[in-house]
Amino acid sequence: MALSWTILGGKELLAYAEGCKVSIFTSCGQEVSVLQLDDEVHCLSWCKKDGRLALGCRGAVHIYTPMSESTDAPNDLMPTHTNTLWYKYKSTFDLAMAVSDEHECATDPGQPAEEAHEDEPKPKPVPTCIHWNVMGDRLVVGQGSLTLWEDAALRPPKRTKDTPSWRAEQQHTGPKPEHEDWEKVMERHFERPIRCATCGPDGRLVASVAQEAKEVQLWFMEVIQPILDPGKNYDFIPDPTTRFATMPLRHPVPICSAEWLRKDLYKGFGSNVLMTLATDGVVRIWSESSMQETLTFHLSTVLTNDCSVGGVVHWLETPYNLAPQSNLLDYALELKKAEKEEWDREEGYQRASTMAGHPMRHRSETLPRHPEAPGITESQSWVLMLDVDGGISIFLIQGLADLPRRTPKVLRTVHIPCAVPAMSPFLWEQFYYDPLLNAAYSPSHCPASCLDRHWGAALEPQQVVLFLKTPNAVEK
Structure with a gap:
């Protein structure tokens, strides 16, 4: 069984998975959608940015995206019962996929190379935890190892000799792509399965805890600047490279849980x-x-x-x-909206007064600051x-x-x-x-x-x- 909670469109939603069935409820207990899968769901997580739902099953992660009522239901729509919320199938990625060669951490330095045996099929990994980052373009999955997945469709193109930075940014601008292309960008093996793994509130850090472990591993991207020879001429300056580094938070006894304070x-x-x-x-x-x-x-x-x-x-x-x-x-x-309207009025009054030959300034009232915590310092x-x-x-x-x-x-x-x-x-x-x-x-x-x-x-x-x-x- 698994539970996950989020806010989508100003409404609180609770996703409850038991066996191969995922039920989605509102805060008042109304069942608004049901997803029926072929495999058992071991863990799930909501994307706080756009309400996508990631379901961790044996050997794979399935991603579903919300759909409005006015949109026509496609053929791959999975819910069998829904009142006000539709969820459609978006993409699936295999947990046994190899790490992308484009990244520095293509192989785990602490893991010896395994000999390939075609006659011996590898068992499918079972995810124990899954979590989105704040931008919704990365997923951290805990299983027998810690893996980090990235949507390559949202990744900006790299700079090359033929594609300078301004052209790469110009090609990357535009509407968000409809498809998803998930790639494994990091994999680290541990002696024991991952107990919990969660992304930091600003997307820079990932905290992971293995079973019976006495330390929390904090993963982050370390930027390595390129080494340039001052005696050579370069057609373009290469981008800095990145690699995953870790910092432990040691405890005297094994750790049960770890959770970030949301910003x-x-x-x-x-x-x-x-x-x-x-x-x-x-x-x-x-x-x-x-x-x-x-x-x-x-x-x-x-x-x-x-x-x-x-x-x-x-x-x-x-x-x-x-x-x-x-x-x-x-x-x-x-x-x-109020600031924009005030700016338009201010600009219009100044233009009219200047044309009339009588410069004048118009000062309109703005909204007060939001009283989030009155009297609290x-x-x-x-x-x-x-x-x-x-x-x-x-x-x-x-x-x-x-x-x-x-x-x-x-x-x-x-x-x-x-x-x-x-x-x-x-x-x-x-x-x-x-x-x-x-x-x-x-x-x-x-x-x-x-x-x-x-x-x-x-x-x-x-x-x-x-x-x-x-x-x-x-x-x-």
Whole structure:
């Protein structure tokens, strides 16, 4: 079973996969689409940019794209039941595909070359986790190895002697291509399967954790400038080359989970923040340093609430740090439209007054700043901790994403013992939450809510809703 949540067109959607069937629900529990596949779905992920859905099956990843109701349904449309949302098949790529030769990391330096045996078919890899980057042109897939895939159709052309930079950019401009051409650009093997892999909020970093590993591997692109001989003449300057480098975040005990703090697209937090949970029950929060020359992380905050083995922690995404949100997007569009109208009026008044021989300036009112956090001078980040005994704790961390750096302040605002029935053990992959839903989630195949409907009042006006996967159903 797998769960994934996103916001598409201002509406919250939940994708729930069980076996070969993927059901898509709205926040009020309405089933809007069903995808029936031939293989079992092991993991799935929404693209935050355009709502595409990546489904990880044995040996392959299938990508579906949303379609409006007015568009005619093509022959390859897969949903068998839909009310307001159509999803059509987009593309598929084979997980056993070799790494593209165009990249520096065409082969894993730590993996010995394997002898080819045509009579012995290789087993198809089973993906354990999958995640989109913020731009929607890359996918990180965790399996027996960590692989990074890139849509070559969106990649700008390389500069050559016959194709200078301005011509390459001119050829690349235009509408987005309809087809997708996925290529494997990185593959790194580990001794154990990948437990979790996730792209950073700004697309620069990828965090991966292997099973029973005591360190988080942070992957990033290292740019290598070309070496030029000053005594030679060059027809064109070659582009810098890139290679994948890694930086470990070491822990004293094995790591259970790792999750990035999502950045706000409008406020623009200046650093990446990663939260990890280890088997010792300690939650460690790592912050990226403000140095631009090198990539460094430091341990900024530690939550020692003795979260027992099997518990889970997640960032609680509030309207202060969640993006994109429909209200912020609407405000940004409204502000942009108002600024354009003001500019047109200003230019028209100045032109008319100049022609009349009486220069005058017209000053119109603009929209006020969006009241995201009135009276708040420090950034606020919320952490939710769920223990195996059913207890819930919510922490408020102030000043975590502020620049210049300061020591964050940690406050435990809510503690609810035995809020949900004790389930032993919890798996962090089998936990889902949505703090922005006020409507009940009650599809027909799900049981009644096992949470007290009054407990979320501590976070007014937001209400926390939990989705816990059981062997037979989803409990809210």
